[in-house]
Amino acid sequence: MAMIKFTLNGKSVETASEPSTSLVWFLREELGLTGTKWGCGQGLCGSCTVLVDGRAERSCQLTLEDVESAKVVTIEGIPVSHPVKQAWLKESVPECGYCQPGQIMNAIGLLLKNPRPTEKEINQAMDGNLCRCGTYNRIKRAILQVAGKLPV
Amino acid sequence: MKAKAVFVSRRDFLKFIAATGLCIGVSRNGMTALLEKKDVEKTPGFSPNAWLHIDSESIVTIYCSQCEIGQGVFTVLPAIVADELDADWKRVRIRQAPIATQYEDPVWESQVTAGSASVHHFYDILRKAGAQARKMLVAAAARRWQVPVGEIVTSKAKVIHKPSGRWLCYGDIALAASREEFPAKVTLKKEREFKLIGRPLHRVDALSKINGSATFGLDVRLRGLSYCVMKRPPRYGAVPRYVEKKDAYHISGVTKIFRVDDKVALVATSPQSCIRARDRLKVKWHGGEDPGLDDKKIERVILSGLERPGRVHTIRGDIKKAESSSFMTHEATYLLPYLAHATMEPMNCTAHVDREKCMLWAPSQNQSAVLQAAREETGLPTEKIHIETPFMGGSFGRRYEVDFVRECLQVAKKVKGPVKLFWTRDDDFSQDFFRPANSARIRAGIDKDGRISFWKHKVSAPSVYWRIEPDLLDDGIDPSAVESIHNSAYSFPSLHLEYVWIKELAPPLGFWRSVGNSHNCFTVESFMDELAHKAGMDPVEFRLKNLKDHPRAARVVEVAAEKAHWEKGAKIGQGLGVSQHYLVYTYIATVAEVSVDEKTGTVKVHRVVCAVDCGKAVNPRVVKEQIEGGILFGLSAALKEKVSFSKGGVVTTGFADYPILTMSETPEVEVYVVDSGNPPTGVGEVGTAPIAPAVSNAIFHATGVRIRRLPLVAERVLRHLSEKG
Numbered sequence: 001m002a003m004i005k006f007t008l009n010g011k012s013v014e015t016a017s018e019p020s021t022s023l024v025w026f027l028r029e030e031l032g033l034t035g036t037k038w039g040c041g042q043g044l045c046g047s048c049t050v051l052v053d054g055r056a057e058r059s060c061q062l063t064l065e066d067v068e069s070a071k072v073v074t075i076e077g078i079p080v081s082h083p084v085k086q087a088w089l090k091e092s093v094p095e096c097g098y099c100q101p102g103q104i105m106n107a108i109g110l111l112l113k114n115p116r117p118t119e120k121e122i123n124q125a126m127d128g129n130l131c132r133c134g135t136y137n138r139i140k141r142a143i144l145q146v147a148g149k150l151p152v
Numbered sequence: 153m154k155a156k157a158v159f160v161s162r163r164d165f166l167k168f169i170a171a172t173g174l175c176i177g178v179s180r181n182g183m184t185a186l187l188e189k190k191d192v193e194k195t196p197g198f199s200p201n202a203w204l205h206i207d208s209e210s211i212v213t214i215y216c217s218q219c220e221i222g223q224g225v226f227t228v229l230p231a232i233v234a235d236e237l238d239a240d241w242k243r244v245r246i247r248q249a250p251i252a253t254q255y256e257d258p259v260w261e262s263q264v265t266a267g268s269a270s271v272h273h274f275y276d277i278l279r280k281a282g283a284q285a286r287k288m289l290v291a292a293a294a295r296r297w298q299v300p301v302g303e304i305v306t307s308k309a310k311v312i313h314k315p316s317g318r319w320l321c322y323g324d325i326a327l328a329a330s331r332e333e334f335p336a337k338v339t340l341k342k343e344r345e346f347k348l349i350g351r352p353l354h355r356v357d358a359l360s361k362i363n364g365s366a367t368f369g370l371d372v373r374l375r376g377l378s379y380c381v382m383k384r385p386p387r388y389g390a391v392p393r394y395v396e397k398k399d400a401y402h403i404s405g406v407t408k409i410f411r412v413d414d415k416v417a418l419v420a421t422s423p424q425s426c427i428r429a430r431d432r433l434k435v436k437w438h439g440g441e442d443p444g445l446d447d448k449k450i451e452r453v454i455l456s457g458l459e460r461p462g463r464v465h466t467i468r469g470d471i472k473k474a475e476s477s478s479f480m481t482h483e484a485t486y487l488l489p490y491l492a493h494a495t496m497e498p499m500n501c502t503a504h505v506d507r508e509k510c511m512l513w514a515p516s517q518n519q520s521a522v523l524q525a526a527r528e529e530t531g532l533p534t535e536k537i538h539i540e541t542p543f544m545g546g547s548f549g550r551r552y553e554v555d556f557v558r559e560c561l562q563v564a565k566k567v568k569g570p571v572k573l574f575w576t577r578d579d580d581f582s583q584d585f586f587r588p589a590n591s592a593r594i595r596a597g598i599d600k601d602g603r604i605s606f607w608k609h610k611v612s613a614p615s616v617y618w619r620i621e622p623d624l625l626d627d628g629i630d631p632s633a634v635e636s637i638h639n640s641a642y643s644f645p646s647l648h649l650e651y652v653w654i655k656e657l658a659p660p661l662g663f664w665r666s667v668g669n670s671h672n673c674f675t676v677e678s679f680m681d682e683l684a685h686k687a688g689m690d691p692v693e694f695r696l697k698n699l700k701d702h703p704r705a706a707r708v709v710e711v712a713a714e715k716a717h718w719e720k721g722a723k724i725g726q727g728l729g730v731s732q733h734y735l736v737y738t739y740i741a742t743v744a745e746v747s748v749d750e751k752t753g754t755v756k757v758h759r760v761v762c763a764v765d766c767g768k769a770v771n772p773r774v775v776k777e778q779i780e781g782g783i784l785f786g787l788s789a790a791l792k793e794k795v796s797f798s799k800g801g802v803v804t805t806g807f808a809d810y811p812i813l814t815m816s817e818t819p820e821v822e823v824y825v826v827d828s829g830n831p832p833t834g835v836g837e838v839g840t841a842p843i844a845p846a847v848s849n850a851i852f853h854a855t856g857v858r859i860r861r862l863p864l865v866a867e868r869v870l871r872h873l874s875e876k877g
Contacts, residue, residue, distance in 0.1 A: 018404075025424045029379075034371035035364015037545070039496050040577040041427070044807040047496055075364035088362050092354050092773060095781055096222025097361025098368060098496040098545025123816035130807065132496050132546045133222050134784030135777075136818040 004064045008033075009077030019065035024048040026064060027074060035075035035101045039130075046129030049102040049109070050074050056109025075101035084108050087142035095133035103129050107143050116147045198326035200288055200334060202254035203233055203281035210309050210323030212239040215247050217255030217274070218265040219517045220357060221547040222781075223836050224774035225270050227355045229278060232271075232770060235348040236282030236341060238306040239322075246356055248541050251519045265517040266552055266663065268736040268834025271770055275832050283338035285329070292328040293320055352773035357543070369515030369542045372502045376569040378407065381426040382559065383416040383433050384579060387800030388658040389441025392416060396434035403429040412562050419567055423574060442658040443800040450797065453656055454591045455487065457612025462652035463628045466638045469646025474606035478597025482686050486594075486675045486860045489794035491587035491664055492804065494812060497545020498580040501560035504570035505530055510537045510561070511570070515544045517551040525554045529561035548785065549663035552620075553585055581810060582802040585662025586795055588614045590633070592675040602689050602697050607644040609637055612652040613671070616661045628653055632668030636841075637676065641705035641734040642698045659797065665785055669735045669841040674790075674862065677731035677845030682858065691730050691849065692718055704765050704828055705732055708741040711763035711826055716743035726758065727854025731845040736834030738766040739826075742783070742842040745819070746850035753870030755791060757819040757847055764823060764838060767830035775835050776823040782839025783821055788813035790844035791864050 005014045008031070017026060024041075027033045027050070036059055039047030043061040050059045051073040052066075078085060084107050094100045103126070110117055110125040117125065122143050131139070144150040197207035205213040214230035230246045233239075249255045256263050259273050286306055293311035294301045297318060305312050312319040322329075343350075360366035385391065395416055397409045405425030409418050416435060420426045475481060502513040510530045514522045519541060526537045544551055560573035575583065590613035597605045615630035624631055629651045638649050664670065684694035692713045699706040709732050713719070722728040725747050732741040745759040760783055769775045792811050796803045804810045823839075844862060852858050857872040 022424050025422060028371075029373075029422060032373060033364070034367070034373065037368075037497070038370060038423075038574075039498070039545075040806055042577060042806050042808065045496065045577075078363075080359070080363055085362050089354075089358055092358055092777075094222075094355070094358050094361040095224070095777060096496065096544060096546040097357065097366055100361050101364045104362065127814045127816050130496065130812055130814065132494060132548070132785065132812065134781035134813075134818075136784065136813075136815040137780065137821060140815060140818075 004068050006067045006069060007071045009073055015064065017064055019063060021064045022060060023050070023062040023064060023067060023072075024059040027059060033074050033076050037098055037101055039099065039102070044128070045099070045102075046106055047099050047102040049105040049129065051105060051109055054109070054112050056106045075105060078104065078108065082108075083146045084111065084142070087145045090145070091138045091142040093135050093138045093142055095135055099129060099131045103131065103139055107139070110143070111146060116149065117143070119144070196327065197323075198285070198288075198330045200285045200330070201281045202249070202252070203278060204237065204285055206285070206322050206326045208323045208326055210321040211243060211245060212237065212309060212322070213245045213247055215249035215255075217249045217263060218270045219248070219519065219541050219544060221265065221517055221544040221551065223270070223778060224355055224771065225265065226357050227353055228271060228771045228774050229274060231348040231353055232275060232278040233282040235346055236279045237286050238308065238347070240308040241348055241353070243309060251523045251539055256520070263519040264521070264552070266549070268836040268838065271832045272737060272834050275770070279340050280338060283340055284335055287335045287338050288329040288332040289322055289325060291332040292325045295332075296325065296328060349770050350768065351771070353771055355774070366543050368497055368545050369502070369513060370497055370500045370545075370574060372513045372542060372572065374502070374504070374570040377502075378419050378421060378567055378569060378571040379423045379426050380417050380419045380560075380563050380567075380571050380573045381430050381576060382412070382573075382579065383418065383430050383435055384582060385414050385437055385801070387437070387440045387443065388445065389800075390414065390437040390439050392435045393438035394436040399432040399434065400429040403432060408567065409433065410566060412559065417563050419563065419571065427576065440800045445658050445800045446798045447796055450490070450589050450657060451487065454589050454612055454654055455485075457652040457654050458485065458591055458593045458610055460652060462610060462612070462650040464648070464650050465629050465634045466647050466649040468644070469606065471606050471608060471646050471648045474646040475597055478605045479600045480687060481595065481597040482679075482683055483593065483595040484679055484682055484860060485591065486678060487591045488589060488671050488674065488862050490589045490659060490797075491789055491793050492581055492584045492795050492810060493548045493550035493664060494580070494810060495546035495548065495550055498575045498577060499550070499556040499583070500572065500574040501557045502570060502572040503560045503564035505561060505564040508536065512537065512539045512557070512561070513542055514539055514554070514557045515542050515551060516554050516557055517544065517547050518554055521554045522557050525558050526561060529558055530565065548665040549667070550584065552663050555583070577807070578805040581795070581804045581806065584795075585660045587664030587670060588616060588661045590671040592671065594675060594679045596679065596683060598683060598687055602687050602694055604642060604644055604683075604698050606646040606648075608648045610650045610652065611671070612654060614654045614657050614661055616663065616667065619660060620662070634672075635668040636672045636733065636735055639734070640676065641702040641732065641739065642680075643701045658800070659802070665782065666735060666837040666840040669733065669837070670786070670789070673731065673733045673841035674844045674848070677733065677842065678848055678860065681729070681845070681849040681852065685852070695730065695732055699732070702734070702739070704739045705734055707828070708732065708739045708763040708765050708826055711824055712741035712743050712761055715763065715822060715824055716745070716761035718743060722853060725854075727850040727852065729846045729848065729850030729853055731842040731849065733842040735841060736837055738764060738833045738835060738838045740764045740779070740838050740842055742846040744843065744846040744850045746847055746854055748851055748855050748869060750855065750873055753866035753868070753873060755847065755851060755864050755866070755869060757787060757791075757817075759820045759822070760787075760843065760846070761822045762824065762839065763826055764835070765826040765828045765830075766833045766835050766838065767828065768832045769825045769827070770832050772825055775825055778835040779823045779839040780821045782837060783843045784813055784818060786840035786843040787819070787847065790847050790862055791817070794863055
């Protein structure tokens with residue numbers, strides 16, 4: 001059987017799972033990386049955001065086939081010492097916390113592409129990551145902090 | 153990479169309970185938290201009451217009766233115990249309490265996290281619990297040292313004999329303390345002695361939610377776990393007449409397809425197989441409760457309720473006389489839509505049921521109801537039922553219900569091994585217990601000085617309580633339909649309040665953050681603005697004039713107006729709107745700065761300033777977060793949300809047709825906590841109710857257009873603008 005190979009959080013993964021397996025379920029149920037959340041399965045909420053070759057992507061819209069040979073990073077692959085996670089802690093961002101792994105991964109994706117985003121650019125990049133508890137202002141402050149646009 | 157370790161046997165189940173029951177330790181910097189794996193209950197030590205345990209290592213474990221649904225109870229409630237105990241906050245472990253009578257809410261006599269009541273109802277109990285333990289530790293130390301109790305002080309989990317400087321850790325005398333007499337009376341700390349209460353402590357669950365380790369209901373993993381989704385009726389009251397399972401069984405991993413009441417359960421070895429099989433399952437549906445149900449019918453039925461007599465809730469004063477002698481009168485009618493909870497984590501539940509026992513992982517805020525559901529569905533006695541309460545990805549009232557728990561139990565009874573039932577996003581919308589649609593007609597007058605002379609208010613709406621707690625329907629009057637009107641902070645010298653119970657609409661209803669306040673604050677505060685405008689008075693001045701009997705309400709209005717620079721008026725191209733409200737024993741005033749794009753009708757809220765008097769702010773950080781979160785939840789509804797119905801069922805399927813507030817639409821929010829020296833009251837629901845009228849009033853201020861229907865979507869605003877011409 002053909003195996004799909006990719007890199008996950010720095011380690012190589014090889015799986016015989018069906019190529020059409022949804023990445024979010026593979027991560028969560030087969031590998032136990034439940035930090036990546038399943039929120040809508042429609043690519044509309046951003047809770048399942050992971051990095052694929054450095055880009056923020058919705059893992060519910062990707063299959064194993066899509067990430068063949070790619071470098072995938074999930075929330076578990078980001079150390080707590082990472083500036084984005086530190087800013088999240090400092091701003092005390094989470095409430096229910098369900099959307100936060102996706103928010104963090106999306107923010108990291110943004111900052112990789114654009115290390116010093118303006119507020120407008122942050123709004124644009126983060127608009128697809130929904131939060132029902134209303135933590136948006138703290139998320140924005142955390143990102144501005146990492147971007148060096150707010151005093152730490 | 154190997155799959156995460158899971159469990160091999162039933163016995164291991166029990167170990168799992170011991171090991172992964174939500175338990176959080178505060179780390180050294182006091183800012184972050186760690187999930188603890190140690191079974192704290194098994195260590196010997198001192199447990200003077202249900203709320204805490206001190207082991208010989210001086211680790212203090214505090215049990216939280218309430219569920220953590222994002223509102224911060226895991227941080228706020230234990231800090232109350234820890235303060236009176238003089239524990240070392242950095243060495244406190246926090247654990248979800250089991251479901252037991254000791255943890256019942258003293259007012260509601262049930263273990264439930266609801267009504268913004270956690271701090272309000274448990275403040276005294278938790279302080280006393282901490283103080284009892286402290287008193288026994290001091291008594292034990294006094295006995296050991298043979299010194300008077302009065303010579304001993306406590307600090308950071310130590311007893312200290314002041315004259316000699318001797319000290320012991322709590323752990324050193326924990327066992328001795330447990331032999332001391334349980335104190336009938338304790339002296340609580342004075343305000344100035346507080347070390348944790350009143351401090352903006354960081355949330356203890358933050359780190360686990362940032363590193364992905366926090367276990368939500370959907371994250372529960374067990375060996376041999378099956379998954380289940382339901383094929384659900386497309387309209388209310390429909391039942392399957394014919395089910396063609398063949399195609400669905402062709403999906404690999406599908407193990408079982410069977411009917412459960414009016415639904416069809418699809419069980420498989422992976423979530424994706426469940427979803428794929430459901431797409432292939434052919435069901436012919438039969439019947440329906442209300443096939444003509446659609447948005448138009450809802451509007452027609454709800455509005456027509458206003459034209460027939462209802463049940464009178466309050467008659468105060470002589471309305472006729474007051475009306476005839478009024479300087480000026482005004483009347484307006486409002487209409488509000490059905491709303492969904494739309495939590496980020498869809499409903500789900502995991503259960504393992506056999507003849508001997510029931511293991512349940514239930515993300516519900518209504519723990520007592522979960523236990524009852526488990527007893528009823530399995531027929532097992534309480535001691536054979538074990539329930540875990542995981543973290544919850546939001547609730548806003550949705551998880552007060554246990555429908556998903558019952559569903560899961562019904563499936564688990566027919567499945568060997570554990571099963572995780574999960575709802576897809578469209579299930580989550582179609583099976584919601586909605587905030588009802590509602591309409592109101594208000595007629596009121598003012599005297600020459602701008603004081604309200606009479607207030608006549610009729611509410612037409614389906615009943616929320618009828619299904620949930622029918623006993624609370626007083627003579628056919630739903631308490632939520634009239635709440636905050638009869639007990640408004642405004643002085644209504646004469647009041648006529650009437651409720652028309654709409655019984656002909658099928659959508660099931662539930663508690664939605666702030667419940668009836670979400671309707672009544674919008675209608676009352678919109679109308680107050682209309683009255684102020686008609687009388688040519690400033691909206692803030694007009695409110696203050698009518699809040700004479702409630703100085704705390706007046707105070708928050710003054711503070712919000714001052715902080716929002718109300719006196720200076722709106723910035724060019726903007727409007728300012730104000731509202732005030734009293735709910736869950738808390739006073740709040742909100743000012744919104746809004747602009748309207750007159751070409752598109754798009755409403756932009758730039759800034760929201762809010763003042764809140766919730767008595768003692770036990771954790772000012774969490775208070776502000778809850779108020780801000782409540783405001784944004786209410787703003788999302790005000791600007792965007794409406795559930796749609798057609799052909800007898802829900803047609804809203806997801807965030808594409810039920811968009812919620814995004815970051816770019818989020819205003820700056822400033823929350824000012826006014827300390828009135830009163831005991832703590834609710835905050836969770838407080839911000840939600842007053843934001844819609846503040847925004848709508850600001851739209852009027854900016855454009856001269858008064859909008860009496862929600863949501864304030866661009867299309868509606870544009871229509872009003874063009875009608876105005």
